Amino acid sequence: MIHSVPICLPHLVSHTSRSGGSILLTIHTLNCGSLCPMVPSVIAPAMVCHCLLIEGPGGLILVDTGLGTQDLLHPMRRLTPLFLLAAHPRLSPEETAIARIRALGHDPGDVRDIALTHLDLDHAGGISDFPEATIHLHRAEHEAMVGGDLRYRRAQWAHGPRWALHEPDGERWMGFEAVHPLPGCDDVLLVPLQGHTAGHSGVAIRTGSGWLLHAGDAFFHHRQLLPEPSAPPGLALFQRLSDHDPGRRRHNQARLRELALAPDSAVRIVCAHDPVYLEGGA
Numbered sequence: 001m002i003h004s005v006p007i008c009l010p011h012l013v014s015h016t017s018r019s020g021g022s023i024l025l026t027i028h029t030l031n032c033g034s035l036c037p038m039v040p041s042v043i044a045p046a047m048v049c050h051c052l053l054i055e056g057p058g059g060l061i062l063v064d065t066g067l068g069t070q071d072l073l074h075p076m077r078r079l080t081p082l083f084l085l086a087a088h089p090r091l092s093p094e095e096t097a098i099a100r101i102r103a104l105g106h107d108p109g110d111v112r113d114i115a116l117t118h119l120d121l122d123h124a125g126g127i128s129d130f131p132e133a134t135i136h137l138h139r140a141e142h143e144a145m146v147g148g149d150l151r152y153r154r155a156q157w158a159h160g161p162r163w164a165l166h167e168p169d170g171e172r173w174m175g176f177e178a179v180h181p182l183p184g185c186d187d188v189l190l191v192p193l194q195g196h197t198a199g200h201s202g203v204a205i206r207t208g209s210g211w212l213l214h215a216g217d218a219f220f221h222h223r224q225l226l227p228e229p230s231a232p233p234g235l236a237l238f239q240r241l242s243d244h245d246p247g248r249r250r251h252n253q254a255r256l257r258e259l260a261l262a263p264d265s266a267v268r269i270v271c272a273h274d275p276v277y278l279e280g281g282a
């Protein structure tokens with residue numbers, strides 16, 4: 001499906017940074033799903049599915065997957081008519097994570113691990129394109145899925161992926177509790193940020209100048225991290241309607257704001273759907 005609204009993002013937005021720390025990581029920023037929401041004047045003229053590809057010491061690590069090839073082939077079953085109507089995704093094969101990875105010159109079979117912020121369809125749709133990868137997820141998110149939460153699309157993991165569930169304990173990191181590194185890579189952390197969903201998490205990656213925190217859908221618009229937070233009214237309404245636990249979401253959003261505004265903060269925070277972060281802004 002080709003979108004008719006002219007305000008959409010370029011096909012490929014990718015830039016690279018080198019990290020220091022204990023190991024050398026290369027991080028690629030990918031848009032794995034352009035969205036052109038209905039009523040753009042009150043939601044956003046364009047949104048993205050912001051994913052990260054990390055060249056780790058033992059292979060490739062993907063942070064979120066956006067929309068996958070099967071979503072494009074079976075959009076009504078895997079993405080739902082409501083999502084297609086409200087988000088109006090571009091459904092472009094070259095925007096899938098597997099196509100982005102090939103375009104970067106990598107073998108998708110080298111994707112060893114996928115860290116998911118949560119299981120909503122616009123984040124987990126691509127996991128079936130990487131059947132050999134281990135899927136890292138907070139245990140509470142997996143339990144909500146197994147418990148039959150209707151917000152999730154079971155068809156997206158019908159291939160039976162190998163789950164690695166992160167327990168609700170762990171270390172402290174930048175004021176956040178129960179943080180776990182991915183096994184074998186201490187420079188990539190799963191950071192619980194519940195509220196949007198039951199087990200929503202961020203993913204922190206050590207860079208040469210500090211940390212990059214992909215906060216998933218813990219916030220939707222860059223202005224929500226400003227001292228006087230705000231968001232387009234339609235986006236704020238969608239956020240409230242999609243909250244699993246509004247109080248926890250607001251609490252975690254406030255903690256992210258505090259971290260972003262700290263004068264000595266060495267953490268760059270991005271969210272999944274605001275295109276400003278793909279362009280290196282905010």
Ligand SMILES: [Zn+2]
Nearest residue numbers: 120122217272
């Ligand atoms: Zn999302």
